[in-house]
Amino acid sequence: MTHSAFRFTDAICRKPSASVVDGLRAGTGRDPDPALFLTQHGHYLTALQNAGVQLTVLDALDDFPDAVFVEDAALCFTPVAVVCRPGAPTRFGEAAAMTPHLHRFFPRVAELAAGRLEGGDVLVTGREVLVGLSDRSDREGVDALAAALAPHGLPVRAVQTPADTLHFKSDCAVLGEDVVFSTASLASSGCFDGYEVVEVPAGEEAAANLIRVNDTVIMRTGFPESQRLLTERGTVDGFEVVAIDTGEAALIDGGLSCLSLRFARDLR
Ligand code: CIR
Numbered sequence: 001m002t003h004s005a006f007r008f009t010d011a012i013c014r015k016p017s018a019s020v021v022d023g024l025r026a027g028t029g030r031d032p033d034p035a036l037f038l039t040q041h042g043h044y045l046t047a048l049q050n051a052g053v054q055l056t057v058l059d060a061l062d063d064f065p066d067a068v069f070v071e072d073a074a075l076c077f078t079p080v081a082v083v084c085r086p087g088a089p090t091r092f093g094e095a096a097a098m099t100p101h102l103h104r105f106f107p108r109v110a111e112l113a114a115g116r117l118e119g120g121d122v123l124v125t126g127r128e129v130l131v132g133l134s135d136r137s138d139r140e141g142v143d144a145l146a147a148a149l150a151p152h153g154l155p156v157r158a159v160q161t162p163a164d165t166l167h168f169k170s171d172c173a174v175l176g177e178d179v180v181f182s183t184a185s186l187a188s189s190g191c192f193d194g195y196e197v198v199e200v201p202a203g204e205e206a207a208a209n210l211i212r213v214n215d216t217v218i219m220r221t222g223f224p225e226s227q228r229l230l231t232e233r234g235t236v237d238g239f240e241v242v243a244i245d246t247g248e249a250a251l252i253d254g255g256l257s258c259l260s261l262r263f264a265r266d267l268r
Contacts, residue, residue, distance in 0.1 A: 003078060003154060004264060005126045005174040006212040011053045012076075012101060012261040016041055016068040017060035023252030024066055024088055026166065030251065037248035041068065044218075044259055047242050051216035053262065058101060064094050068249070069258035072118040072136075072167075073098040075145070076263035081106040082148050087116035087136030098261075105265065110148040115140025120167030120258055126177025129154055130191065132161030132168025159191040166253050173210045173257065175217065176237050181230070183208050198233060201225035209255030211262070212239060218256055221245045 016038055021031040049055055061067040066088070073094040075082040081102040083095050102109045121137040122145075123130045129149065131142045139158065146156040161168040162185060172182040172192075179196045180187075183205045187197045200208045207223035210230075217230055221243040231241045246256060 003126070005124055005177050006214065007264055008053050008213055008262040009265045010056065010105065010263055011048050011213075012056045012058065012070055012105075013041075013045060013048070013259060014058040014068050014070050015060040017062045017065065019062050019065040020068060020248075020252065022065040023254075024090065025252045032248040032251045037068075040244070040246050040248050041259070043244045044246060044256075047216070047218045047244050048213060048260060050242070051213035051218065053213060056101070061094070061097060064091065064097070066091050066252070067094050067097065069120075069254050070098065070261050071258040072120050074102055074261055075119055075122055075124075076102075076106070076261050077124075077149070077152065077154065078264045079106060079266040080108040080110055080149075080152055081263075082145060083109065083111045084117050084119055085112045085115060085141060085144075086118050087134075087138070087141075088118070091118075105263070107266070112141060112144040112148060114144050115142070117141030117145060118167065119261075120169050121161055123169055123172060123174065123180075125174055125180070125195070127155075129156045130159050130168070131156060132159050134161035134165070134167060136167065137161070160189060162186055162189070167258075169209055169257050170253075170255060171205070171208045173208060173212065175212055175230075175233065175239075179237065181208060181210065198229070201229060206250070206255075209257055211256050211260070213262060215239050217241045219243050220247075220250070220256060222247075
């Protein structure tokens, strides 16, 4: 399997539905405003496009309030995609809705045989696939993913999503093939031993969920220390930093990574 942690040709996104007001969330804050969500989603799409990927934007799904968070429904590698089994009961049907779209891009589409697994718990680095066990992703799901990827030669390693954290990637992201951006508390678990770790500045933990897409890091606005640190780091690692406001998604626990499925087409 040819593979990079951040070189992508394509991304699949889905428009937010008016039903985002019913999106799952841990807190008790206000509902997102669907019109503002759509505007901010548009800015996210523009940032992805500017980073050099070809976009496929799927129609909103009214029956699934969280369907805008496409990352949780599937995993995309080259040349195989894997349909997830979301752990949140209200989100289970999102995977089936994504499947026909995966067939448009991937010569092989595997289905997880058992367990529960959401893409937000999966961090793909240049050398392996880390899956954080969480309330949404279990050991059976990890084993099923390992079985699905075994023929393609990409190792899968189970780690632990921190307690009270929705997804593993709520706390980390890749900046390079073997460079991760991680909260200090997640890094202290030892799960990134052997990687270069850039720690998220204290007090800005919510900045951890960003995406590197080709030579651009897309992050949320409102985290000045992280933005400064990443901008400096970008001069070494060859990326520029773009900050966008995704505050409406954050109201229902959505970050930057969950709003797209990013992948590299098999161009051979
Ligand atoms: C949920 O709780 O499932 C959604 N409201 C948020 C999902 C965010 N997904 C992600 O970070 N990968």
